[in-house]
Structure formats: structure tokens, C-alpha cells
Amino acid sequence: MYSEPFFSSQWPSEAVHFSNPLLPQLQLSEDPQSCTFLLQEALPLVEIIPLEPEASWWYRGANLHLGSLVVTAWTARPMRMTFSARQEHIVVLGYGGEQRLRQASTTWPCVKGGCVLMASAACTMESTLSSAVAFALTRDRLLETAMAMGGYLQKPKGWEESVAQAHGWSPPQNPAGPSLLTALQQTIAMAGQLSGYGGGLLDRLQFDDQIYRLMVAMLLPGICQGKSLDRLLHRQSQGRDSFDELIDYIKQNLGESLTLTDLESRSHYSRRALQYSFAERMGCTATKWIKNQRLDRARQRLERPSLNDTVGSIARECGYRSLGLFSVDFQQRFHVKPSQLLRESRRL
Secondary structure (H helix, E strand, O other): OOOOOOOEOOOOHHHOOOOOOOHHHOEEEOOHHHHHHHHHOOOOEEEEEEOOOHHHOOEEEEEEEEOOEEEEEEEEOOEEEEEOOOOEEEEEEEEEOEEEEEEOOEEEEEEOOOEEEOOOOOEEEEEOOEEEEEEEEEHHHHHHHHHHHHOOOOOOOOHHHHHHOOEEEOOOOOOOHHHHHHHHHHHHHHHHHHHHHOHHHHHHOOHHHHHHHHHHHHHOHHHHOOOHHHHHHHHHHOOOOHHHHHHHHHHHOOOOOOOHHHHHHHHOOOHHHHHHHHHHHHOOOHHHHHHHHHHHHHHHHHHOOOOOOOHHHHHHHOOOOOHHHHHHHHHHHHOOOHHHHHHHHHHO
């Protein structure tokens, strides 16, 4: 992705004792600007400022694409990062040294084994010689994932406030917290180990969904404690049934094939009952509704592309196996070519 003078495979002697789940992929750079470009693919970064003379400063980093997420990892000499206010929440996992994230008048330390989720306001981070992993989560998807996990039709009181706040786990306080944080670390490590087999495998294993679910369980520990009967009674009181759960499943798996046979098995509806339910509640067939959901997702991705996104990669992420069919369907729905929308988005 970057030119050879900026990134190399040399490993600085100071970092040999640091662990990192993406260690084999990390590439060395001594240029703050090239590091900024790399991090901006994953985080709302404004700038990086070395906290020592540039002649002795270095940064070793890499990005890993996991569906809708870009996970960035680094081992670096002391530095300061400045982040802008966005809708995303920055998450930092510590693997060595210390990161100190400051937002408003509060400072959140993140050391080895710790995790910090920042509110969406602007913030800064200062680090010692350190090793970390970071990524950005959207508030909407966090809440959608929480509702799907809990079987809720409407957000319970207090959820939005809890998700909107900054949180630190060093170590986690709730009983399941340490295990959840370990599972999050293991998920990222497994993704790193499998990255050599191609992005298609990573997409199909849906690591981004696993990461969102683990973060929701850490943010809202009560969501893991409800009993099956309690959840069922709650869904029934909200008028929620297996069709609603099927809709949640489809939205979370738009990149998969989603055949009618799969939907029948998932919902326990017959094919005829399934088609009738879609016609009655969604106003169209199951196939058409799924296609529209995929196209809506594709439009959102094309409007906010990552650095390495192409029309083809976004089409595959949204469940299309034929680029030609995707282009035809997209133009019929939005009256513009997907390639034109992608180019226009990158001009902004």
C-alpha cells in the first residue's frame, strides 16, 4: 500500500518484548505523515506528533479489514494522536506500554490487558513506547446489535446513554468482563492468523459482527443475564415473533447467500407462509426485500468508502457474487452507476 522507503520489515530492538495480535503484519516507518495515512483508514485521526526527536522516532503498523471494520495495530515510540469528533466510538486495546486518552477533563489510561471505548467527541491520546490495537464502532450498529442480542423491539431505557459515554476496562468490573475482554483479544488474534488466507474468508467468518457483540456484552452486561423465558415473555409483550428475529438475522448476514431454504429453516415458516408474511409486513417478496437491503447497505458503503474499497469488494460484502448484476440492480434503484458514486465520495 505504501512505498518501500516508508515501510520496511526491520524490527527495532526496543520493541522485541512487546506482543501484538498483528505482529507478523506490522511494517516499519519513520515518517509520521505515512503513519497518519495508514491510521486514517481506521480512525478519525487528525495528526500524529512524535514526542521525541524524529531522528529516533519510529512506528510499526498495519491495518486489517474485517467486513465493515478496519482494525489498526501498532508498536511505536512515544507519540501524541489527535482525533476529531465523529459518530464512531474509538476502541483501544493495550498490549504493552501505556496509552492515555483524554476527552474533555477526563483521562483514561490503557495499559497491557486494558480496553478503552471513547465517546464520539474529539479526544487526544499520548503514549509511551507502546503496543496497541484500535478500531472505530458506530453507535447505531452497537444499539442494533444490542437489540438483536436481547430480542428487543425498542431500546430499553438507559441504553443510549450508556453507549454514548466513555468506558474503561482495566480490568473489567462485572463478573463476565475479564472473559469477554479475553474473547475480544482472541477474536482479533484469530483474524490476524487467518488474514493470510484472503479477505473473503475473513468476511465470511463475520469477525466484525463478533467484535460488535463482544463490545455490546461489555457495555451492557445485563444483556447477558436475562433468562430464556424472560426474553420470550418480553418479546411477546412487544408483539415480537420469529419473523422479527428473522429480519434481524437477514440484516446481520447480508453478505451471505440467504436462500429461501435458509430462511425457512431459520424462521420455521413454510415457504408459502414466509412469502405471505413478507408480502403482508414488508409489502414485497422476501427476495426483493433482501435485494433492497443489500443495495441500501452498498449505497452507504459507497458513500463512506475505506481506502482500499472498490465497487467489486463492496458488492461482495453486500452479498453480490456478480459485479455486472450488482451494477444493473444499483442503477435501477438509484439511477447512478456505483463507480460514479464511489468516485464522487472520494472527492469529499
